[in-house]
Amino acid sequence: MKTEAMSELAINGGKRIRNKPYPPHVTTGPEEREAVMRVLDRGILSAYEGTDNEFFLGGEEVRALEGEWAQKFNVKHAVAVNSATSGLYAAIGAAGVGPGDEVITTPFTMSATSSAILGYNAIPVFCDVELDTYNLDPEAVRKAITPSTKAIMVVHIFGHPADMNELLAIAKKHDLKVIEDAAQAPGARFHGKLAGTIGDIGVYSLNCNKAIQTGEGGIVVTDDDGLAQRLRLIRNHAEAVIASGMKVDSLVNMLGWNYRLPEIEAAIARCQVSKLDKLTCQRIELVDYLNGKLSNIDGISVPTIKDGCEPVYYRYSLKLDRSKISATPKEVVETLNAEGLDFYVSYMSPLYLQPIFQERIVFGDKGCPFTCGHYQGNVNYSKGICPNAESLDQILISTEEVRPPQTTEDMDEIAEAIAKVLGKIG
Numbered sequence: 001m002k003t004e005a006m007s008e009l010a011i012n013g014g015k016r017i018r019n020k021p022y023p024p025h026v027t028t029g030p031e032e033r034e035a036v037m038r039v040l041d042r043g044i045l046s047a048y049e050g051t052d053n054e055f056f057l058g059g060e061e062v063r064a065l066e067g068e069w070a071q072k073f074n075v076k077h078a079v080a081v082n083s084a085t086s087g088l089y090a091a092i093g094a095a096g097v098g099p100g101d102e103v104i105t106t107p108f109t110m111s112a113t114s115s116a117i118l119g120y121n122a123i124p125v126f127c128d129v130e131l132d133t134y135n136l137d138p139e140a141v142r143k144a145i146t147p148s149t150k151a152i153m154v155v156h157i158f159g160h161p162a163d164m165n166e167l168l169a170i171a172k173k174h175d176l177k178v179i180e181d182a183a184q185a186p187g188a189r190f191h192g193k194l195a196g197t198i199g200d201i202g203v204y205s206l207n208c209n210k211a212i213q214t215g216e217g218g219i220v221v222t223d224d225d226g227l228a229q230r231l232r233l234i235r236n237h238a239e240a241v242i243a244s245g246m247k248v249d250s251l252v253n254m255l256g257w258n259y260r261l262p263e264i265e266a267a268i269a270r271c272q273v274s275k276l277d278k279l280t281c282q283r284i285e286l287v288d289y290l291n292g293k294l295s296n297i298d299g300i301s302v303p304t305i306k307d308g309c310e311p312v313y314y315r316y317s318l319k320l321d322r323s324k325i326s327a328t329p330k331e332v333v334e335t336l337n338a339e340g341l342d343f344y345v346s347y348m349s350p351l352y353l354q355p356i357f358q359e360r361i362v363f364g365d366k367g368c369p370f371t372c373g374h375y376q377g378n379v380n381y382s383k384g385i386c387p388n389a390e391s392l393d394q395i396l397i398s399t400e401e402v403r404p405p406q407t408t409e410d411m412d413e414i415a416e417a418i419a420k421v422l423g424k425i426g
């Protein structure tokens with residue numbers, strides 16, 4: 001089979017299926033331009049004050065954005081921040097997590113998820129993922145609970161909601177806070193409820209790669225007045241407490257940072273929020289179309305949709321059945337990309353395999369936070385602790401290019417290239 005058929009592959013000098021690069025991810029247009037000019041004409045580019053007055057809540061655009069976001073996502077409070085990373089830090093801080101505490105999370109996510117935990121001197125405890133959605137496996141979470149567990153940081157990876165019913169039940173039983181990293185999942189639903197609004201605090205990203213974006217930015221949501229107040233304090237140096245005596249129930253984690261979103265980004269975000277539904281619909285239509293095209297190709301499976309879930313496809317992932325396809329994801333990806341596609345092996349390797357966890361070097365060189373005197377546990381970061389997560393680079397490939405402005409013709413090319421490549425190297 002090699003030789004003749006193989007020579008048709010672009011990687012071996014054959015004709016490529018796709019000959020143009022993917023366009024940059026642009027979600028802005030004339031509306032955003034107008035919004036930016038409105039702010040520039042006003043000349044007030046940021047308006048937070050660290051005192052207990054109305055500007056504690058930021059400027060005109062920030063406050064309008066927060067109101068619109070809260071309404072759209074049906075939550076009591078939205079707090080704008082300058083990135084989802086800032087939002088995750090603020091969420092962990094507001095939840096009262098501190099030295100010696102364990103926070104359960106997934107290893108199959110972007111590093112900011114676990115950095116926010118480390119950022120408060122707490123210990124990320126990584127639990128394995130399910131092999132259908134790649135989200136936290138509630139069974140694994142149940143087994144990982146210790147007296148030190150303080151919170152669960154769940155991620156809705158690729159925009160498919162995690163099993164929030166099970167995770168909330170575990171949290172309730174053990175009195176844990178639940179923080180949702182919904183960076184990839186604005187608009188996704190779990191049994192009708194919007195991802196990010198189901199736990200105690202949810203965090204969305206507005207960075208340039210996400211479904212809607214302001215270049216950099218983030219939004220934190222909660223229904224809890226106390227948490228909202230603490231999030232807003234942490235966003236702005238907690239200065240209102242220090243400088244103007246704003247009353248707080250507790251000084252825990254009232255060491256604030258500067259996580260403030262400026263007015264221009266807030267104005268852009270307001271336009272973007274109004275585009276979310278349309279952009280998401282377009283993504284779903286592209287995915288549905290592509291799924292249909294791929295359904296008769298043997299040896300791959302398209303993304304699973306679990307009962308009651310409405311995913312939004314931040315990334316599109318395909319699982320290879322390695323009993324039918326002997327080529328590794330790395331070989332498949334290299335061959336597909338030579339055809340002009342833009343696929344990746346898996347997405348992230350399990351976070352605990354990163355050097356900071358393997359070497360346990362985070363703050364300074366003395367082993368903090370793992371050697372913290374307040375830490376009573378014994379966290380394990382050995383290879384093998386999350387076999388499913390570790391197996392993903394042997395079965396999973398993914399791409400971001402299943403989003404507008406791509407069209408069904410671009411999906412045709414993806415399907416054609418996958419059929420060609422798997423037909424020849426499979």
Ligand SMILES: *Cc1c(COP(=O)(O)O)cnc(C)c1O
Nearest residue numbers: 083084085110112183205206207
């Ligand atoms: C993008 C992303 C983040 C970080 O978002 P920023 O806005 O870039 O800080 C965090 N978690 C997940 C799962 C993400 O995909």
